[in-house]
Amino acid sequence: MRLGPAVALTAILLGCTLHADPARFVSSRDLPRDVAGLGGLSGLEVSEDGATFTALSDRGMLFSGAFTREDGAITGMAIDRATRLFGTGGGPLVGTRNDPEGLAIGSDGTIHISFENRHRVDAYDAALSQVTPLPRAPEFLKLQPNSGLEALAIDRRDRLYAIPERSGHVKRPFPVWRLEGDTWREVFDIPRRPPFLPVGADFGPDGRLYLLERHFSGLGFTSRVRAFTLDGDRITAEEEVLKTRTWEYGNLEGLAVWQDDTGAIRLTMVADDNFMDVLPSQVVEYVLPLAGAPQTH
Template structure:
């Protein structure tokens, strides 16, 4: 019988050579499965850093909120300390319930506010901190045309404070996936992301380089996922570029939905988290890649 260390070595070799096939600039750094004892833990979809890649916040499909810190060895995640778990609140200060709970995306503003995008009841809500009452943004009329479970996913904030929200579903009679922007108090359809096979946009973040990074997911039954990340220049009239900087093999990771882009002395990093859909055969997994250019 092979030893556990031998199996771990084989797994590590597989990950290094086959994650991100064909994209030399994306180097796989590691994956870490995050576990907690609470029955309501899971469904983690939105994720962002407070700082330099260690202290983070997250939200889940049942409107849970989490705060944690990564412990790293040689730059790789080896443990997660998570002292806080709570829940999002409505304008009255009560826990959100029913079809209002499906939190999908999270972006932290420079002043520490939480911006959360929701599916089902399509909306964006701002929270002054982890226990604050929600302050909903006005609902853009075009968002009402999105399907219940195919709507607002990734959310990101640029350097000027403009909010960008991505939908994994399409608008009627409009090709591509809509990107909405809230700036100067007004919502607009800012751009559309072109369709590419079975991939759908599920996460977003602005990198230190000022470009918008988009996380895409493909599902192939039975519950095997592939992921990719594209990056885009943001102009006055929309998005340009769309260079693919990461492509994973089918089954390489779980259901990656949350993305944070940051930098250390070695270059840009992509940190992603998976939504386990509250299924025992899936997992909440943090995955990291380094971009060399």
């Protein structure tokens, strides 16, 4: 979801504060400002070893690169590829068709990108040379403008899930759709716990679905990550693993979940600066307690 200038200017009024348990802060780094078009990042994927990343800009750019780390903390990052996305007709994405928000990469390298406003999901090959529009559920047409398919995730069986930013009512849960063949099916709902709204999702190596949520209070941003244990298509447990305080970070929108060499789960997030210098453009990383045996779902 794109934020207006008034929101961005209001957000700089507050200073940083501390984070909540059980997640432990590891590192935060500003993104390089000398890369053309780098900004407005709303989607993130990180490799299984945490070494490389792919990031999605809401102005239709896809960036890939590598992290530099010392003792597990991110000390730098380098962009080695920047590609402008194109539409199904071969031309550049423009107007209301150019508002990508969610990013999920399959085991075969297929890059799935969700768009709001014209609510849809497109699949690009790993080389970004071909694009295939995926089927659109009738429910997608009912989603609110600028609050559509905000989060994408892929489970270990390569099944694609989509979650909207808004559910339509403060007491209504968020639907979770899974693509099954040519049909999106609502497989379960995520409880809506105001005032937060979904902005990113990922399946962790522990089998849980992690959901990054964002709230803007008028004074600054607050972020939350909830983890859901699944038994088939049923949520059996919900845990809040991270909740930041107002303006601790910028507008965190992209989430990648992976496991480091100690066995701990890492949450790597990226902030959308709305292409404004007053907002942070940063990558933030937390670590959870050592993971147990992987779950199935």
